[in-house]
Amino acid sequence: MAYYRRVGVVPPKRHTQHRDEAGKLYYEELMGEEGFSSDSSLLYHRHIPSAIVDSRVWELPDQTTTPNHPLRPRHLKLHDLFPGEGWRDTDVVTGRRLVLGNADVRLSYVVAGTDSPLYRNAIGDEVVYVESGEAVVETVFGALPAKQGDYVVLPRATTHRWLPRGEQPLRAYVIEANSHVAPPKRYLSRYGQFLEHSPYCERDLHGPSEVLLAEGSDVEVYVKHRGPGGIAGSVMVYPQHPFDVVGWDGCLYPYTFSVYDFEPITGRVHQPPPVHQVFEGHNFVVCNFVPRKVDYHPKAIPVPYYHSNVDSDEIMFYCGGDYEARKGSGIGQGSVSVHPGGHSHGPQPGAYERSIGVEFFDELAVMVDTFRPLELGEGGLACEDRNYAWTWAGRGPKQ
Numbered sequence: 001m002a003y004y005r006r007v008g009v010v011p012p013k014r015h016t017q018h019r020d021e022a023g024k025l026y027y028e029e030l031m032g033e034e035g036f037s038s039d040s041s042l043l044y045h046r047h048i049p050s051a052i053v054d055s056r057v058w059e060l061p062d063q064t065t066t067p068n069h070p071l072r073p074r075h076l077k078l079h080d081l082f083p084g085e086g087w088r089d090t091d092v093v094t095g096r097r098l099v100l101g102n103a104d105v106r107l108s109y110v111v112a113g114t115d116s117p118l119y120r121n122a123i124g125d126e127v128v129y130v131e132s133g134e135a136v137v138e139t140v141f142g143a144l145p146a147k148q149g150d151y152v153v154l155p156r157a158t159t160h161r162w163l164p165r166g167e168q169p170l171r172a173y174v175i176e177a178n179s180h181v182a183p184p185k186r187y188l189s190r191y192g193q194f195l196e197h198s199p200y201c202e203r204d205l206h207g208p209s210e211v212l213l214a215e216g217s218d219v220e221v222y223v224k225h226r227g228p229g230g231i232a233g234s235v236m237v238y239p240q241h242p243f244d245v246v247g248w249d250g251c252l253y254p255y256t257f258s259v260y261d262f263e264p265i266t267g268r269v270h271q272p273p274p275v276h277q278v279f280e281g282h283n284f285v286v287c288n289f290v291p292r293k294v295d296y297h298p299k300a301i302p303v304p305y306y307h308s309n310v311d312s313d314e315i316m317f318y319c320g321g322d323y324e325a326r327k328g329s330g331i332g333q334g335s336v337s338v339h340p341g342g343h344s345h346g347p348q349p350g351a352y353e354r355s356i357g358v359e360f361f362d363e364l365a366v367m368v369d370t371f372r373p374l375e376l377g378e379g380g381l382a383c384e385d386r387n388y389a390w391t392w393a394g395r396g397p398k399q
Contacts, residue, residue, distance in 0.1 A: 003192065003202050003205065003251060004249070004250065004251055005207050005249065005250070005251075005253060006247075006248070006249035007141065007142055007207075007208055007209065007210060007211055007247065007248055007249070008044075008210070008211040008245070008246050008247030008248060009044075009246055009247040010042070010044060010247040010248065010249050011044075014028075014042055015028065018044050018247075020046075020246075026044040026045060026046060026246060027044070027045040027046075027047065027048050027049060028042055028043070028044055028045075029042070029043045029044075029045060029049045030042055031043060031155075031157065031250075031252060032252065033155075033156070033180055033252065038180075039250070039251040039252040040250050040251065040252050041141075041248050041249060041250025041251065041252040041253055042248060042249060042250055043140065043141075043245045043247075043248040044245060044246050044247045044248065045244050045245055045246075046213075046240070046244040046245075046246060047239070047240040047244050049242070051238065051239050051240075052236050052237060052238055052239075053218060053237050053238070053239050054218075054236070054237035055234055055235070055236050055237065056234065056235050057232075057233065057234060057235075058222050058223070058224075058233030058234055058235045059233065060224065060231065060232070060233040061094070061095075061096060061097065061098065062098065062377070062378040063098055063101075063106075063229075063231050063377070064377070064378065065098070065100075065101050065102075065375035065376060065377050066375055066376045066377075066381060067373075067375050067376075068338065068340055068373065068374070068375060068376060071340055071342055071343060072340075072343070072389040073337065073338060073339050073340065073343060073345060073388060073389050074337070074338040074376075074380075074384055074385075074388060074389065075329070075330060075331060075335060075336070075337055075338075075384065075385040075388030076099060076335065076336040076337075076338065076379075076380050076383050076384055076385070077334065077335055077383045077384075077385055078099065078109045078173075078317075078334045078335070078336055078379075078383060079333070079334035080382075080383040081097050081109060081111075081379055081382060081383050082110070082111035082169075087111040087112060087113045087169045088113040088114065088169075089113065089114055090110065090111060090112045090113060090114065091110075091112050091114050091115060091116035091117070091162065092110050092112045092116045092128075092135070092162035092164075092170065092172050092174075093116040093117060093119040093161075093162065093222060094116065094117065094222070095110045095111075095112055096108040096109070096110045096174055097109055097110065097377070097378065097379030097382075098377030098378060098379050098380070099336065099376075099377050099379045099380040100315060100336075100338065100374040100375065100376060100377060100380055101374065101375060101377055102370060102372050102373060102374050102375060103178060103230075103372065104177070104178050104179065104281070104282055104283040104284055104370060104371075104372060105175060105176065105177055105178065105281060105283070105284045105368065105370060106174075106175075106176040106377070107173070107174070107175060107176075107315065107336075107368060107374075107377075108173075108174040108176065108377070108379065109171075109172070109173055109174065109379060110171075110172050110174065111169045111170070111171050111172075112162065112164055112169065112170045112172065113164055113169055113170065114164065115161065115162070115163045115164070116161045116162040116163075117161060117220060117221075117222050118159055118160070118161045118219065118220065118221040118222065118242065119159070119160060119161060119221065119222045119223075119224075120157050120158055120159045120160065120221060120222075120223055120224075121154070121156060121157070121158075121176060121224045122156060122157050122223055122224060122225040122226070123156070123176070123177075123178055123224055123225060123226060123231065124156050124176060124177035124178045124179050124180070124181075124281070125153065125154060125155050125156050125177045125179070125180050125181040125281070126152075126153075126154045126174060126175065126176050126177070127151055127152070127153050127154075127174075127175040127177070127181055127279060127286060128146075128151070128152040128154070128172050128173070128174050128175070129150075129151055129152075129172070129173040129174075129175070129259075129317070129319070129366050130146050130147060130148055130149065130150045130151075130152065130170070130171070130172055131148065131171035131172065131173055131317075131319045131334070132148050132168060132169070132170075132171045133147075133148065133164060133165075133166065133168045133169055133170035133171055134146065134147045134148070134164070134165045134166045134168075134170070135147075135162050135163055135164050135165055135170050136163045136165060137152055137154075137160055137161070137162055137163075137254070138160060138161050138163060138212055138243070139154070139158055139159065139160040139208065139212070139254050140158060140159045140160070140212075140242055140243060140245055141158070141207070141208045141211075141212075141245070141248060141253045141254055142207075142208025142209065142210055142211055142212045143208060143212050144206070144207075144208060144254060144255070144256050145256075146256055147258075149258050149259045149260050149364075150256045150257070150258050150259075151256065151257045151258075151259065151278070151279075152254065152255075152256050153181065153254060153255050153256070153257065153279075154254045155180070155252055155253070155254060156180065158254055159221055159242050159243075160254065171334075173317050173319070173366060175286060175368060177281040177282070177284070178281075178282065179281045179282030179283075180281065180282075181279050181280070181281045181286075182279065182280060182281075183198070183200075183278075183279060183280075184277050184278075184279070184280050184285075185280070187199075192251075199262050199263045199264065199265055199275075199278075200257065200261055200262055200263065200278070204257055204258070204261040205255045205256075205257055206255055206256045206257070207253050207254065207255040208253065208254070211245055211246060211247060211248075212243050212245075213243060213244060213245075213246070214241045214243035214244075215240075215241055216240065216241035217239060217240060217241075218237055218238075218239065219237065219238045219240070219241045219242065220235050220236070220237055220238075221235070221236050221237075221238060221242060222234075222235055223235070223236055257278075259288050259290060259364065259366075260290070262278060262288055262290050264276070264290050264291075264292035264293075266292055266293050266294065266295070266296075267295065268295060268296055268297040268300065269295050269297050269300055270294075270295050270300065270301065270302065270303075270304060270305060271295075273287055273367065273369070274287075276288055276289055276290075276367070283370060283371040283372055284368055284369060284370045284371065285368070285369050286366065286367070286368055287366075287367040287368075287369070288364075288365065288366050288367070289316075289323075289361075289363055289364065289365040289367065290363075290364060291321060291360070291361065291362050291363065291364065292360070292361055293359060293360055294355075294358060294359065294360060294361050296359070300356075301352060301355060301356060302324070302355040302356075302358050302361065303324050303325040303346075303347045303351050303352060303355040304325055304346055304347060305346060306344055306345065306346030306347075307344060307345065307346060308341075308342075308343070308344035308345075309339075309341060309369065310341060310342070311341060311371055312341050312369045312370060312371055313338065313339070313340045313341050313369070313370045313372075313373055313374045314337075314338075314339040314340075314345070314367065314369050315336060315337070315338055315339075315367065315368045315369070315370070315374065316336065316337045316339075316365050316366075316367050317335075317336050317365060317366045317367070317368075318331055318332065318333060318334070318335045318336070318337075318363075318364075318365050319333065319334070319364050319365060319366060320333070320363070320364025320365075321361075321362040321363040321364050322362065322363060323363045323365055324347075324351060324354075324355055324358070324361050324363060325346070325347040325348065325351050325355075326347075326348055326351070327348060327350075327351055327354075328348045328349065328350060328351070328391070329348045329388060329391045330385055330387070330388060330391070331388075336380075337388070338374070338380075340373065340374075341373065348391060348392065349391075349392060349394070
């Protein structure tokens with residue numbers, strides 16, 4: 001995103017000599033998207049960033065998926081994936097369980113209590129929503145504090161690690177793209193500034209404020225990348241710690257954005273989901289539903305009308321409050337609903353009528369709409385409430 005930042009010490013002119021106090025050259029690295037044709041940053045390293053001394057296979061967690069067939073809406077109870085105290089020895093990177101995925105995006109969930117290894121995703125950007133808990137996300141650009149309600153946006157190939165903080169488990173909902181993720185184009189001017197109608201702006205985005213330097217030798221970095229079967233993992237070993245950047249500047253960097261800084265757009269009658277959009281990637285969008293005043297037409301029905309997004313699968317992660325349209329379905333904190341393209345969906349029985357006259361919704365949810373069908377990962381299959389599909393009718397299939 002074209003919002004310039006500078007952190008640490010950089011030379012007055014790019015691609016020119018930059019030396020330390022002893023006269024030793026720093027090594028300039030361009031980290032850029034779409035070749036040399038899109039956003040980028042220049043990072044200045046103490047050591048050669050390309051140097052490695054070893055590389056071995058990282059056996060990734062189960063990445064297989066199963067089609068949603070026969071087609072039906074589904075309810076996945078993500079909190080069931082990490083029962084008991086096992087989270088204390090789980091980290092945000094290697095402990096992820098795949099919930100849903102396709103060729104464009106993968107949705108995972110993890111409950112963590114220990115530090116992750118150094119990691120970078122070389123397939124696409126990651127957007128991690130912190131459902132609860134706190135962490136420091138250390139990156140090659142600097143450190144980012146993250147707390148409940150934060151989106152942590154990590155550009156492709158950003159070396160980083162997650163360090164949970166506090167006594168509570170860190171619960172993270174992970175959106176892994178096969179592309180770059182950015183604010184919707186309609187929120188931006190032709191030069192990249194947020195426009196006045198956008199529900200958030202540059203002041204709400206929090207990037208690193210100072211460099212992060214670390215020492216170490218033979219340092220392992222876990223890398224997710226393209227390979228056999230589409231996704232592969234490797235552990236690359238660096239002779240010096242990759243957190244050696246003394247300064248950087250540009251428009252490509254990790255940042256956090258709090259869902260509580262999203263200003264909801266409301267109206268006299270029900271507003272369609274695009275007003276809730278926060279990010280977009282290739283063939284998918286991310287929206288958030290926040291506490292808000294609802295429709296104020298005298299005959300308004302505040303919950304959504306029944307709808308069939310013929311081009312999309314709609315995935316809702318319920319992470320706060322009590323989602324009005326789903327009351328009575330069994331959905332609660334930590335649930336995911338899967339409403340696939342090809343099947344209309346909407347409020348549970350009674351919700352349509354109950355919402356009349358309601359002035360405020362106290363609900364918090366993250367929605368991912370995809371433009372290709374999603375399949376179920378091993379995590380999704382392991383935590384399904386198999387009665388959900390029949391809750392609108394009040395009964396299931398005849399035995």
